[in-house]
Amino acid sequence: MEKKWWKESVVYQIYPRSFKDSNGDGIGDINGIIEKLDYLKELGIDVIWMSPMYESPNDDNGYDISDYQKIMDEFGTMEDYERMVAEIHKRGMKIVMDLVVNHTSDEHNWFVESRKSKDNPYRDYYIWRPGKDGKEPSNWQSYFSGSTWEYDKTTDEYYLHLFSKKQPDLNWENPKVRQEVYDMMTWWLEKDIDGFRMDMINVISKNKDFPDITRKNREGNYQWASKHFVNGPKIHEYLQEMKEKVLSNYDIMTVGEMQEIIPEEAVKYVNSEDGTLNMVFHFQHMRIDARNGNKWDLKPFDLIELKEVMTTWQKELEGKGWNSLYLSNHDQARPVSRFGNDKEYRIESAKMLGTWLHMMQGTPYVYQGEELGMTNVKFPSIEDYHCRETLGMYEDATKNLGKDPEEIMPSIYAKSRDNARTPMQWDDSENAGFTEGTPWIMVNPNYKEINAKQAVNDPNSIFNYYRKLIRLRKDNPIIVYGTYDLILKDDEKIYAYTRTLGNEKLLVVANFTSEKPIFKLPEGFPYKSYQLFIANYDVDEGESIESFVLKPYEVRVYKLDI
Structure with a gap:
């Protein structure tokens, strides 16, 4: 990579x-x-x-x-x-x-000019359309609620704004x-x-x-x-x-x-x-x-x-x-x-x-x-x-x-x-x-x-x-460049995954609940040795990674040799 x-x-x-x-x-x-x-x-x-x-x-x-x-x-x-x-x-x-x-803002000079007249040099910097049957050009809804179209009486047309009416959309076709x-x-x-x-x-x-x-x-x-x-x-x-x-x-x-x-x-x-x-x-x-x-x-x-x-x-x-x-x-x-x-x-x-x-x-x-x-x-x-x-x-x-x-x-x-x-x-x-x-x-x-x-x-x-x-990331290329694989896909409390680079693997185990679920390593999971990499609670480093009880919102990362 x-x-x-x-x-x-x-x-x-x-x-x-x-x-x-x-x-x-x-x-x-x-x-x-x-x-x-x-x-x-x-x-x-x-x-x-x-x-x-x-x-x-x-x-x-x-x-x-x-x-x-x-x-x-x-x-x-x-x-x-x-x-x-x-x-x-x-x-x-x-x-x-x-x-x-x-x-842009409707106070940008481009828009100030654009709304002055239909033949203004800046008119096509924005998206203007005439009304349709006495209504807006379309019934699109803004991200900020209401219509995406705002009527401007100076030229009797509407301009498009996907966000606030004070944020007219630029015309990228131009x-x-x-x-x-x-x-x-x-x-x-x-x-x-x-x-x-x-x-x-x-x-x-x-x-x-x-x-x-x-x-x-x-x-x-x-x-x-x-x-x-x-x-x-x-x-x-x-x-x-x-x-x-x-x-x-x-x-x-x-x-x-x-x-x-x-x-x-x-x-x-x-x-x-x-x-x-x-x-x-x-x-x-x-x-x-x-x-x-x-x-x-x-x-x-x-x-x-x-x-x-x-x-x-x-x-x-x-x-x-x-x-x-x-x-x-x-x-x-x-x-x-x-x-x-x-x-x-x-x-x-x-x-x-x-x-x-x-x-x-x-x-x-x-x-x-x-x-x-x-x-x-x-x-x-x-x-x-x-x-x-x-x-x-x-x-x-x-x-x-x-x-x-x-x-x-x-x-x-x-x-x-x-x-x-x-x-x-x-x-x-x-x-x-x-x-x-x-x-x-x-x-x-x-x-x-x-x-x-x-x-x-x-x-x-x-x-x-x-x-x-952040320091671990700088010191360990596996965190940046290692490949990701999910484990325990169906566990509703634990999010566990691995990162792999060469002969190294990281095992990340995170408890997303205030409960105390048991983590069990999948059968046949390959590793020769392991050491604790980082954790948010004190962990007995001699504890087996095959199975352990997680504290509320506990996370552990182990570094494995494979």
Whole structure:
């Protein structure tokens, strides 16, 4: 297997608004990030992925960009940014920027011009259509609830927005748009960044006919129209052009966030022969605690289903492409609250989840606060939430579907993106040491017990356990390049798998419950000798690996000679 630096890296995602505020305005900023770079270096991070820092009116917290080549005033200046890049590189780390090019802000100059008249030179930078029978051009539904079409009276036409109405979709059919994007990417790469995380990149190509959806779901809403824009007709053509004009000119890391992607489709994007990206973010494992793919319709996650999803991705990409490994990011709830136990076994389950994930083949991503075991939050009122998706769902459910607010709040507590966006918990001082001002979003009240200052100084903390995990990965090629195989496929409590490279094998055994199941090694399992590699409880190293009782949320990794 071809060795690459991005395969051997561990990535840490920073959500700048919530990371560290240096000037007391309640909003995280670039100088706050610089202040904490040594913390990330101590953790062992190789690559920092920055959520958007570009100029934005913040309708969707920076994912609505009004100027791709300017830094948001709240975060600092371009000089601050350049100093941050230099400080990151000085510490031997790399930086990956968020690339958001499915849409812009409606305050971007391109769109300001586009909506002025039908013959404006920027008109075709966006997707405009006349109405149909006095209604929208089609009945497509937005990711953020409501129609994907917004009427604009100036020209008596509608523009497309898969997300908020303040996020009009770019028209990738227009070669001028594509060239603008490629020029902008090159501009950033010439500023010494080390790659891009591409936001929703597989929805940039749409079916130009915009056909109506006729099938309704059980709540009476029209089914999602994604088959008309996910992995659309020209997506590979566009990305090949991007590779030819930009990506192939630099030794960089690229990861594409991709809606509704399955492994056989992902291989087309990431295969080493003619693929365009290094890896993709898929969502299949993020939907196993949702009924019928509806994020807000909660169900307990099924370990057997998790095994099927993760194993399929590991095996389908084996020798063909590369996996990204994540359990959390700025769009997902906290994993220890979601897949672990954030009460009695918060520390144990956080360590288990980290081990289970980092021992797989792929590049691991750590989202800020994950290394501390930060948890979900329950804000007192819907008024305390900021997430555009959450507020859209709440409004739709209460006003259009007639649901009781109390019926909706458990889903918000479990799944709102604001769970991940509460300020980073640095210490036990006011506002968790995040800001001396009033934070833009409420701090999780458990910061007195869960914070970086406590964790760094505790040898048994989640933070120091993650340090060990990351160091093991750097010292043992088997963790990066070994092949993956599932064992105990039908066990409903234990997730066990192996990694194999040459004469070495790793045996990973993870208990996903608060119970004490018995692990039994499959008959005829080959090994000559074994030693404990890492575990989240004390283990008698002389204990046989043939059979042992697992403690709640226990994980053990053994290194075997075969």
